[in-house]
Amino acid sequence: MPGYELMGREELAEIQDVFDHGAVLFRHGFDALRQGRYKVKDFEAAMAARLGVPHALAVSSGTAALRVALAGLGLGAGDEVITQAFTFVATVEAIIESRATPVCAEVDATLNMDPVDLARRITPRTKAVIVVHMLGTPARLPEIQALCDAHGLALIEDTAWGLGGALHGRPLGTWGAAGTLSFDFAKTLTTGEGGMVVCRDPDVWARCAAWHDHGHENNPALPRWEDSRSSSGFNFRMGELAGAVGLAQLRKLDGIVGAQRAHRDRLWAAIADLPGVSARAVPAGAYETADALVFFVPDADAARRSRAALLAHGLATKILPEATRWHFAGTWTHMPELVRAHGGDLRAAFPQSSRWLARAVAMPVGVSLADDAPQRARAALSEALALDLPAAA
Numbered sequence: 001m002p003g004y005e006l007m008g009r010e011e012l013a014e015i016q017d018v019f020d021h022g023a024v025l026f027r028h029g030f031d032a033l034r035q036g037r038y039k040v041k042d043f044e045a046a047m048a049a050r051l052g053v054p055h056a057l058a059v060s061s062g063t064a065a066l067r068v069a070l071a072g073l074g075l076g077a078g079d080e081v082i083t084q085a086f087t088f089v090a091t092v093e094a095i096i097e098s099r100a101t102p103v104c105a106e107v108d109a110t111l112n113m114d115p116v117d118l119a120r121r122i123t124p125r126t127k128a129v130i131v132v133h134m135l136g137t138p139a140r141l142p143e144i145q146a147l148c149d150a151h152g153l154a155l156i157e158d159t160a161w162g163l164g165g166a167l168h169g170r171p172l173g174t175w176g177a178a179g180t181l182s183f184d185f186a187k188t189l190t191t192g193e194g195g196m197v198v199c200r201d202p203d204v205w206a207r208c209a210a211w212h213d214h215g216h217e218n219n220p221a222l223p224r225w226e227d228s229r230s231s232s233g234f235n236f237r238m239g240e241l242a243g244a245v246g247l248a249q250l251r252k253l254d255g256i257v258g259a260q261r262a263h264r265d266r267l268w269a270a271i272a273d274l275p276g277v278s279a280r281a282v283p284a285g286a287y288e289t290a291d292a293l294v295f296f297v298p299d300a301d302a303a304r305r306s307r308a309a310l311l312a313h314g315l316a317t318k319i320l321p322e323a324t325r326w327h328f329a330g331t332w333t334h335m336p337e338l339v340r341a342h343g344g345d346l347r348a349a350f351p352q353s354s355r356w357l358a359r360a361v362a363m364p365v366g367v368s369l370a371d372d373a374p375q376r377a378r379a380a381l382s383e384a385l386a387l388d389l390p391a392a393a
């Protein structure tokens, strides 16, 4: 889970550096006052280097990153954008905000986008796909990318949960036309609120950069008040304090993901043999961020009992099974655009996703794990699944 567990002196030192050098909290300008301190720009450069892409643009949230990426790729009214039925509302909200039509594809046993269902939902109006690496497990990117290439669709990776993960050695977020990151307080790295768009194409980056800043092109030959512009835009800028925190957090990324993976493995080793427990499917070649340990139990009742038993043993669940209301498109009857796109009945629109999600359980995994957490997880699930088993070694 998250960078907030490691929030400390390093973040404070980066913030202090801003205050010791002019306290300029705006990402642009005030060059004499700030004495060379550009934390947002440095954070962008460090992230681009970490992910091996030429361009990164810091923004005010992961939701803003999605909105800005859609703008940068020129998506809008009349375009259909397909995402997946298991994601956070933000993914669909960004499509609606862009005035494009949101369509959701089913998820499969990976709990990420099912490429077979994606293929079925592509129409002549489809212009882009937003794939989501839910809870840190890579989506089936090779199949999805092949479909996008075959149909000329822009691939966007919502990497809110996937930063630090990879597939076949290639970092998540860098497979498609753009990747988006979130640094909200629950994510692997946090700046409180914040996000980023990463991409390879300099023109996409330039359009994103302008659009997130009222259309400003930041023409170096002109003062900001006379700046050139070619599009409208909005304000989704990141401020310098968030950039400072992000710089310090990014240095901790490998340590966070390494710890999570080790803890996820310990938890899984303690419960993997329990009858009725089965693993979430993971694509070959995946390097997961292990933000959560996700597994299936026999049915929805067992999932609810598992959550109750885990809580009773001082442990927790994360999103599954308790928070599908915010993460499953089948419940988003408050979004008329989505309801319309799916023929007026969202509950019937995603039977396959419904089935997988109903019996899924996700346990949060953090940078620290109590020594006895694996045994407690085993005891809790044995109770929930009414098993009479020996304790884990």
Ligand SMILES: Cc1ncc(COP(=O)(O)O)c(C=O)c1O
Pocket: 061, 062, 063, 064, 087, 088, 090, 091, 132, 158, 160, 161, 182, 183, 184, 193, 194, 195
């Ligand atoms: C899959 C996904 N996309 C986008 C977001 C939005 O990120 P933010 O909270 O930074 O706006 C989230 C946040 O939880 C998310 O889970």
